[in-house]
Amino acid sequence: MNAVPKIPSSLTDKQFHYCPGCSHGIIHRLVAEALDFHNVRENTVGVASVGCSVLAYNYFNIDMQQAAHGRAPAVATGIKRVLPGSIVFSYQGDGDLASIGTAEIVHAAARGENITVIFVNNACYGMTGGQMAPTSLIGQVTSTTPKGRTQPEAGYPIKVTEMLSTLDGPVYLSRVSVHKPAQIRKAARSIQKAFRYQIENKGFSLVEILATCPTNWKLTPLEAVKWLENNMIPKYPLGEFKDVGV
Template sequence: MAKVFARPESLVDMQNHYCPGCTHGIIHRLIAEVMDELKFADRAIGVAPVGCAVLGYMYFACDMQEAAHGRAPAVATGIKRVVPDGVVFTYQGDGDLASIGCAEIVHAAARGENITTIFVNNGIYGMTGGQMAPTTLPGDKTSTSPYGRDTHKQGFPIRVAEMLATLDGPAYIARVSVHSVPNIVRARRAIKKAFEYQIAGKGFTLVEVLSTCPTNWGLTPLEALDKVAKDMLPYYPLGEYKDVESEAGAKK
């Protein structure tokens, strides 16, 4: 009987620690599938963040480094400069990348550092217990914005893909989502393109993936997927924000 579905070889055969209904598992799988398809696991070096994916270094079947909070792009820079023919990626959440690690991601992008960043945006700090993130939507309640994010006091969410797309360094910047099957397929395509660009030496690539946090959002997994469609998509439009290979450059 033909096997039609299996664990990607680039994922380690072990149970992960993510909450039921969390989309980290899907995103890990997509990266591993692309590693399998493009056959670069033996020269991949991943950098795990601080946040829910802090144990990510255990799950990918490739060399990994665990970075300090927010510093994954700097760590990846150091690795890539030493191993220029390696395929170096960071896997970062919104607190890690868009708050404490803002300087590192902006400058890695501006340098056109030839690495790939998978940026998982679920608008909340998951591991520390549901605090407000730089990408928390206006009005959303978190454990540190218990009355809802008040933009007068707590400012506005950061649209990372759009912000980084203004720079000349990046080769490819896209925002995708994993709240539905068609979107998962598109997300896989974007992740693959990002890695292909890195392998071709085109420069910095980043895929922002809209994701869920049923646990800290206080929703069921299905309600959480609905929230992505209903609340996040209007604020964080999907699309390719930068593509050095596309004539238009940016097409939404």
């Protein structure tokens, strides 16, 4: 019962603009619940990315900043260094973080900046119409790969969390999913842990969250959940890839 409280105080009353069945709403709630859990709402600055979550500042009842495409970890670095007592997180999608923002995320992680990154991986560019993202799967049909992504044309998907786990900077890297109630509970614990490490000044933490995009996958919300389970999880295994904060 304690795992599912009422509307968190870190969220505003505004209704989400996201499509029916989109995972962003669940992830917003989990982040807000983690901030409530640690009682840091009034001391937190969020950095929104470019993508569907660009309007996240409408929904989080905290100080928010909007970064240029992919630059959220750099902006978060600046905020954290100017306000070292605040809790700073970035909320980024895969098109933002794994494509144009690759340099920023890799170097923020390598520097071990004491920030938390919420990385929403839905295997496509959601806001712009479902184009292929660096995280799209081989064979996945998107609006820019109508016959499916192929390796000779578009290469292999990037596994960001595994890639960052080779660096010394991060203290906590995990991949979770929000397709089933049990997975959502695990995701909540993982996000809580990532923020706890930042509060304890341990260093860089990133939680990758596998999410659905029913509209651009051209599936119903229920079909999208099954697609995620059957196709994404085998390629993006769940778990904690690095945890040196204990």
